[in-house]
Amino acid sequence: MQNSCMIDSKLKVLQMVAQHGTVTAAAEALHYTPSAVSYRVRQLAEELGVELLAPSGRGIALTAAARVVLRHAEALYAEAERTYTELAATADEPTGLFTLCGFSTAASRLLPPAASDLRERFPQVTLRVIEAEPVRCFDLLLSGDADLALVTNTAETPPASDERFDQKPLLDDPLDLVVPEGHRLTRLPGVDLADAADEPWIVGSPGTTYHHLVMNACMTAGFTPNIAHQADEWETGTALVAHGFGIILVPKLARLQDWPVVRLPLAGESAPVRRVLAATRKGKRDHPLVAAALDRISSSSTLPPAQEGA
Amino acid sequence: MQNSCMIDSKLKVLQMVAQHGTVTAAAEALHYTPSAVSYRVRQLAEELGVELLAPSGRGIALTAAARVVLRHAEALYAEAERTYTELAATADEPTGLFTLCGFSTAASRLLPPAASDLRERFPQVTLRVIEAEPVRCFDLLLSGDADLALVTNTAETPPASDERFDQKPLLDDPLDLVVPEGHRLTRLPGVDLADAADEPWIVGSPGTTYHHLVMNACMTAGFTPNIAHQADEWETGTALVAHGFGIILVPKLARLQDWPVVRLPLAGESAPVRRVLAATRKGKRDHPLVAAALDRISSSSTLPPAQEGA
DNA sequence: TCGATCATGCAGCTATTTTGCATGGTTCTG
DNA sequence: CAGAACCATGCAAAATAGCTGCATGATCGA
Numbered sequence: 001m002q003n004s005c006m007i008d009s010k011l012k013v014l015q016m017v018a019q020h021g022t023v024t025a026a027a028e029a030l031h032y033t034p035s036a037v038s039y040r041v042r043q044l045a046e047e048l049g050v051e052l053l054a055p056s057g058r059g060i061a062l063t064a065a066a067r068v069v070l071r072h073a074e075a076l077y078a079e080a081e082r083t084y085t086e087l088a089a090t091a092d093e094p095t096g097l098f099t100l101c102g103f104s105t106a107a108s109r110l111l112p113p114a115a116s117d118l119r120e121r122f123p124q125v126t127l128r129v130i131e132a133e134p135v136r137c138f139d140l141l142l143s144g145d146a147d148l149a150l151v152t153n154t155a156e157t158p159p160a161s162d163e164r165f166d167q168k169p170l171l172d173d174p175l176d177l178v179v180p181e182g183h184r185l186t187r188l189p190g191v192d193l194a195d196a197a198d199e200p201w202i203v204g205s206p207g208t209t210y211h212h213l214v215m216n217a218c219m220t221a222g223f224t225p226n227i228a229h230q231a232d233e234w235e236t237g238t239a240l241v242a243h244g245f246g247i248i249l250v251p252k253l254a255r256l257q258d259w260p261v262v263r264l265p266l267a268g269e270s271a272p273v274r275r276v277l278a279a280t281r282k283g284k285r286d287h288p289l290v291a292a293a294l295d296r297i298s299s300s301s302t303l304p305p306a307q308e309g310a
Numbered sequence: 311m312q313n314s315c316m317i318d319s320k321l322k323v324l325q326m327v328a329q330h331g332t333v334t335a336a337a338e339a340l341h342y343t344p345s346a347v348s349y350r351v352r353q354l355a356e357e358l359g360v361e362l363l364a365p366s367g368r369g370i371a372l373t374a375a376a377r378v379v380l381r382h383a384e385a386l387y388a389e390a391e392r393t394y395t396e397l398a399a400t401a402d403e404p405t406g407l408f409t410l411c412g413f414s415t416a417a418s419r420l421l422p423p424a425a426s427d428l429r430e431r432f433p434q435v436t437l438r439v440i441e442a443e444p445v446r447c448f449d450l451l452l453s454g455d456a457d458l459a460l461v462t463n464t465a466e467t468p469p470a471s472d473e474r475f476d477q478k479p480l481l482d483d484p485l486d487l488v489v490p491e492g493h494r495l496t497r498l499p500g501v502d503l504a505d506a507a508d509e510p511w512i513v514g515s516p517g518t519t520y521h522h523l524v525m526n527a528c529m530t531a532g533f534t535p536n537i538a539h540q541a542d543e544w545e546t547g548t549a550l551v552a553h554g555f556g557i558i559l560v561p562k563l564a565r566l567q568d569w570p571v572v573r574l575p576l577a578g579e580s581a582p583v584r585r586v587l588a589a590t591r592k593g594k595r596d597h598p599l600v601a602a603a604l605d606r607i608s609s610s611s612t613l614p615p616a617q618e619g620a
Numbered sequence: 621t622c623g624a625t626c627a628t629g630c631a632g633c634t635a636t637t638t639t640g641c642a643t644g645g646t647t648c649t650g
Numbered sequence: 651c652a653g654a655a656c657c658a659t660g661c662a663a664a665a666t667a668g669c670t671g672c673a674t675g676a677t678c679g680a
Contacts, residue, residue, distance in 0.1 A: 032638075032639090033638070033639055033640075035638080035639075035640085035641095036637075036638050036639070039637080039638080040637085040638095043637095055645085055646095057645095057646060057647070058645070058646040058647060059646090
């Protein structure tokens with residue numbers, strides 16, 4: 001869709017400076033040069049009659065006035081989104097560009113069928129899918145490069161209270177344990193995560209979303225995993241499992257290649273899940289294309305809808 | 311103050327087209343050429359992906375989409391004003407240009423002392439006063455050429471529910487009867503408007519605010535005035551009264567030149583008043599300069615503050 | 621039917637916006 | 651305690667947008 005006309009682009013520039021902390025980083029995000037960003041912010045400051053940026057170390061810091069402006073900017077953008085939403089709802093037929101983004105598994109399993117469905121129902125709309133990590137998904141929303149994002153919440157992800165976004169639980173993606181064929185756990189009637197406490201574990205690199213996910217799940221189950229190997233892709237992790245180097249957790253949504261492994265659903269109260277959220281810019285939640293996409297995703301998925309407060 | 315940066319000026323253009331009904335009139339109000347207005351609106355329409363104007367006769371008409379956009383634009387402008395207000399309230403010292411406007415009597419009796427007071431309290435602020443009829447006052451507010459307007463409500467004035475403005479009763483300006491010296495009414499202990507039912511009246515030209523005011527007052531008092539002459543300025547009207555051509559109603563706020571006339575306060579329940587309203591753009595009511603100005607006006611005036619629901 | 625009024629399109633000019641590079645300040649590192 | 655790296659800003663020049671003047675076509679009223 002459109003990149004928020006109606007609101008002066010100088011505000012977006014300021015928002016980007018705030019988001020990225022430096023003029024240079026904001027320039028990069030906007031595909032501008034630093035001097036253009038600097039000029040634009042200075043201009044906004046003059047028009048408003050206040051100081052917005054103050055030198056701080058070798059960078060800049062936001063003034064109190066800038067924070068006031070940004071807070072109101074959030075309301076302005078939300079109102080603009082509501083306008084687009086209402087226009088789209090009134091129009092006989094949505095048109096233009098609609099971009100979906102999401103983390104790897106969502107991008108491969110959830111977004112393509114949804115996009116295909118939308119393309120059929122709204123032939124005038126050009127659809128685009130971008131695979132991106134949750135943090136970048138939010139950047140894409142903010143910059144207007146994406147309209148709907150499927151994310152999992154992590155420590156780096158904006159909190160639900162962030163007034164720039166609307167985040168809504170969409171699906172709960174349960175985690176399966178993947179073990180080699182003939183593994184002792186395959187002989188149990190039902191497997192609990194705690195049963196795997198003594199196994200060698202294969203997790204993601206420290207800092208990745210997957211690393212946190214596994215660590216948190218194990219902590220919740222009452223043990224600290226014995227980390228034997230690190231693998232960031234399901235394929236690598238599955239291969240390691242097949243060769244007996246350890247075990248992994250994979251979300252149900254993830255499809256595994258054909259390896260001699262067994263996928264064990266986890267039982268019990270505290271069976272870990274990865275929660276999938278749908279995020280939009282504030283005010284866009286009721287946009288007909290957003291609503292149609294989310295409807296399609298949650299109705300066609302075999303996963304359970306997200307539980308409140310899980 | 312600033313003419314609403316933060317919000318794309320294309321919206322202001324559309325708003326002006328809506329306000330004035332034709333592209334040409336909007337262009338005039340904006341000091342643009344019609345082709346610039348046409349270009350700007352077309353551009354906005356493209357960015358939004360909707361039609362905004364449709365040919366209608368030899369002019370244009372707003373589409374439903376345009377009305378949607380305009381409704382949201384009101385919210386955007388209000389939010390922007392709240393931003394300026396908060397910035398001004400946070401800043402150590404307001405700066406920039408602040409423009410007061412008001413109808414003739416207000417401009418001569420209320421605005422100069424208020425402006426002078428503000429100039430003293432806020433030396434960084436440049437003050438400007440514009441005398442304008444109520445209808446033009448609202449135009450000035452809308453175009454950003456004025457920040458605070460003193461108006462009386464007339465039939466052409468926007469209703470209180472107009473989301474673009476904030477209107478607040480400020481003062482009730484009672485009307486006095488002006489009669490020649492030695493007139494029979496001067497001998498009554500207390501004069502009611504109905505007592506003047508049979509007198510020859512001098513009113514404003516049909517269509518003026520003053521004309522409506524007098525007519526309404528007389529209607530309310532239960533009679534239709536016998537209109538003998540028309541005069542649009544107090545000076546002219548007073549001169550006619552002095553020469554015995556009839557009687558006039560003047561607001562207490564109006565000062566009269568030295569003529570051989572007597573000014574009789576009207577008694578009774580239904581003593582007519584002219585209500586003075588303070589109008590701002592929506593969201594600007596709490597601006598420190600607005601608050602200071604209204605405070606000064608209502609506290610220094612000898613007139614009664616406006617009664618709720620009068 | 622004619623003249624007045626209105627919107628729009630186009631060529632050309634003006635003003636704004638952006639870039640590229642240079643400068644000066646600050647932090648990190650060896 | 652230098653030197654390198656990083657960051658913001660300023661300035662001239664290039665790129666882009668916005669505006670004007672005029673011409674065209676369409677509609678309405680006399």
